[in-house]
Every structure is written in C-alpha cells, then in structure tokens.
Amino acid sequence: MIDPMAAANLYRLAFGFIPAQMIHAAVRLRIPDLIAGRTLTAGELAERTATHAPALRRLLRGLASIGVLEEHDDGFRLAPAGEPLRSDVPGSVRPMLMPYFHETMWASWGRLTDCVRSGQPSVETVTGGSVFDLFAADPELGAEFHAAMAVSGGAEAQALARSYDFGDVRTVVDLGGGNGALLAGILGHHPHLRGILVDTPVGVAGAPDTLTAAGVADRCDIVAEDFFASVPDGGDRYVIKSVLHDWEDERCVTLLGNCRRVMSDTARVLIVEVVAPPVVDATTDPFLTVSDLNLMVLTHGRERTDEEFTELLRAAGLELTGIGAPLGFSGYRVIEARTAAGPAQ
Structure with missing residues (x-):
C-alpha cells in the first residue's frame, strides 16, 4: 500500500516547476x-504591469498561497518572505534568479533526460553552442549572469576576507572575478593589498563602477584577457572562485597550470568552491546536488570532491595545503595550494 503522505510529497516535488514559474x-x-510598502489591487497592479487583470489576480493569489504575497480585503501586499525578491534591498536574491529564469535555461532543464543519456550539456542541444556562447550572443542575459555572480561574490567576500590570513600578502589576482565584487570585498577589508582583476571584456564591464564604489579602484588593475591562455605574474594569491566547476578537467588543469608557471615559491592558489562529499545522504545540503545537476545541464563541469580537487592540482604541478571551513550558508570553502616540487607541467 502506497503511503499517502509520501505520494503527496512526491506531487509537491514533481510540480515544483509551477511555484518556480510563479x-x-x-x-x-x-x-x-x-507593492513594497503598500497595498494594491489586482486591477491597479495590472495597470502598472500592462497585464490582463483577471489573469494577474490568479497569479497574485497563487503567490499568496506560497507565502510570497498576502491577500487582504483591500488588495495584495508583499509578505516578509517576498522581500528578498525586491531589486532595491540589500541581499536581494533577484539578480541570482534572473539568468536561471531565462527561457533557454528552462528549455535546457526540460531536456534533462537527454542530458543523462548523452552525458552532454542539454543547453548545447537547445542552442547549438555552449552556455558561454549564449551569454556572449545575448548581452542582456550575459549581464544578468554576471550580476548573479556578483551577488555570489559579494556574499563570500567578507567571509573570505575575515577568515583567510592575508597579512603577508601584497597582491591578490582574481581570475574570473567578473565585476570585481569579491576582490573589492577583500581589498576593502585589507587596505595594504593591491589587486588584479582578470576576466573577459564582458565580464569586467561593470568592474570600474564596482571598484570605485568600494573605494578600492586606485589599488586594482583590470585585465581583460583569456585566463586559459595566460595569467598575470606577480601575484601572491591567485583566487579562482566559481570557475573550475564550470569546466572539464582538462581546462581546469590548463588554468591551474597557467598559475603554476607564474607563481613564486611563496605564492598560493585559492580555489573558492563547494567541496562535494564522497557519499550523499539525507543530511547532504540539497544545494550541492542541485548545483551539480545545473552544471551538468549547462556546462561540461561539475562539483568535485576533495580527492578530485587534489588530482586536478597534482596534474597542474600544484599540491594541496589545506581546505578551510565553509564560508557562510553557501558552503563554499577555500582550497589552498602551492607549487609542487619539480618542474611546472
């Protein structure tokens, strides 16, 4: 006999795409x-959003049923749980959500079964190219993606700046740092540091504003180049956050090898990523497996275990020196490595 509660739970999971689309x-x-700080009727909101009032009211009631809004006799209000969806509040989750609401992302997830069968990212079936080709071809989506990465970078920047000892460091090179949110947080916390931000031209487009707003622009150089081809020398710490998990092993070894070739004996690589457990069970944070599947659908990368990171480092002529504690709720950790004995690979 099927447990009715188990069946009900599976229904909620299987139809989870509906609240997501709401x-x-x-x-x-x-x-x-x-509707932040006010109450509006469905009709008033329809005028402001150029939508069909009866259809919008049904959406609003749906949002009220999942706790994002509240419905009252005089209209709808934003519930506390909906506050993080505002664009004008500190800690807003809106930028992180926007790129993943794009129709191409939905279509790619709709081909998850094909992805599992082929082992290839389903986004390539949908678009004919990589997800990074998609970001380059669609400037609005590319900007949304980099804005999402900036939110993530800002969230971990303060934790990294506080938890890692930058006392003897002079120059931090942020590889793939986008608009500079992570590097700005580190430099802001440590006035003695200088920084070098490296990313694609699209990635660093917003960096001058970010670094200026943080008051660290005079201590940071911006380099628009392909870090798979080369990386700047002279760094004491090479920070690589949320980059390696986007790529297959060979490309990761190329990037790490580029770092190895320009590193001094005292320099270190700091990989900032989630470290997957060797075995997943009911206590594992679902974020990890969801993130790993998202990487499978959209990229050739994956979330890696400590052993897999160790193997990447070894192949690039580096050796693991330690893995730090999680940086806040996201589970990101600092994986530190130094040059290994022997010639660079």
Whole structure:
C-alpha cells in the first residue's frame, strides 16, 4: 500500500516547476517592487504591469498561497518572505534568479533526460553552442549572469576576507572575478593589498563602477584577457572562485597550470568552491546536488570532491595545503595550494 503522505510529497516535488514559474513571472513583472510598502489591487497592479487583470489576480493569489504575497480585503501586499525578491534591498536574491529564469535555461532543464543519456550539456542541444556562447550572443542575459555572480561574490567576500590570513600578502589576482565584487570585498577589508582583476571584456564591464564604489579602484588593475591562455605574474594569491566547476578537467588543469608557471615559491592558489562529499545522504545540503545537476545541464563541469580537487592540482604541478571551513550558508570553502616540487607541467 502506497503511503499517502509520501505520494503527496512526491506531487509537491514533481510540480515544483509551477511555484518556480510563479516567482519567475512576479520578478519579471517587478511585482515585489511595485507593492513594497503598500497595498494594491489586482486591477491597479495590472495597470502598472500592462497585464490582463483577471489573469494577474490568479497569479497574485497563487503567490499568496506560497507565502510570497498576502491577500487582504483591500488588495495584495508583499509578505516578509517576498522581500528578498525586491531589486532595491540589500541581499536581494533577484539578480541570482534572473539568468536561471531565462527561457533557454528552462528549455535546457526540460531536456534533462537527454542530458543523462548523452552525458552532454542539454543547453548545447537547445542552442547549438555552449552556455558561454549564449551569454556572449545575448548581452542582456550575459549581464544578468554576471550580476548573479556578483551577488555570489559579494556574499563570500567578507567571509573570505575575515577568515583567510592575508597579512603577508601584497597582491591578490582574481581570475574570473567578473565585476570585481569579491576582490573589492577583500581589498576593502585589507587596505595594504593591491589587486588584479582578470576576466573577459564582458565580464569586467561593470568592474570600474564596482571598484570605485568600494573605494578600492586606485589599488586594482583590470585585465581583460583569456585566463586559459595566460595569467598575470606577480601575484601572491591567485583566487579562482566559481570557475573550475564550470569546466572539464582538462581546462581546469590548463588554468591551474597557467598559475603554476607564474607563481613564486611563496605564492598560493585559492580555489573558492563547494567541496562535494564522497557519499550523499539525507543530511547532504540539497544545494550541492542541485548545483551539480545545473552544471551538468549547462556546462561540461561539475562539483568535485576533495580527492578530485587534489588530482586536478597534482596534474597542474600544484599540491594541496589545506581546505578551510565553509564560508557562510553557501558552503563554499577555500582550497589552498602551492607549487609542487619539480618542474611546472
């Protein structure tokens, strides 16, 4: 006999795409911004969003049923749980959600079964190219992706700046740092540091504003180049956050090898990523497996275990020196490595 509670739970999981799309529509229509601090009727919101009032009311009631909004006699209000969806509040999750609400992302996840069968990212079946080709071809989506990475970078920057000893460090090179949010956080916490930010031209487009706003622009150089081809020399710490998990082993070894070739004996690589456990069970943070599947759908990369990171480092002529504690709720950790004995690979 099937357990009715187990069946009900599976229904909720299987139809989880519906609440996700409800939140997607609310964010795209900027509903959380429009009703922040006020109560509006469905008709009033329809005028402001150029939508069909009866259809919008049904969406609003759906959002109320999952706790994002509250429905009252005089209209709808933003619930506390919906506050992080506003675009104008510190800690907003909106930038992190936007690129993953894009129709191509939804279509790619719709081909998950094909991805499992072939072992190839389903985004390539949908678009004919890599997800990074997609970001380059669609400037708006590319900007949303880099904005999402900036949110992630900012969230871990303070934790990394506080937990890692930068006392003897002079120059930090951030490889793949996008708009510089992570590097700005580190430099802001340690006035003696200088920084070098390296990413694609699209990636660093917003960096001058970010670094200026943080008051560290005069201590940071911006380099728009392909770090798979080369990386700047002279760094004491080479920070690589949320980059290696996007790529297959060979490309990771290339990037790490580029670092190895320019590192001094005292320099270190700091990989900032989630470290997957060797065995997953009911106590494992679901974020890890969801992130790993998202990488499978969109990239040739994956979340890696400590043993897999060790193997990457060894292949690049580096050796692991330690793995730090998680940096906040995200589970990111600092994986430190130094040059190994012997010639660079």
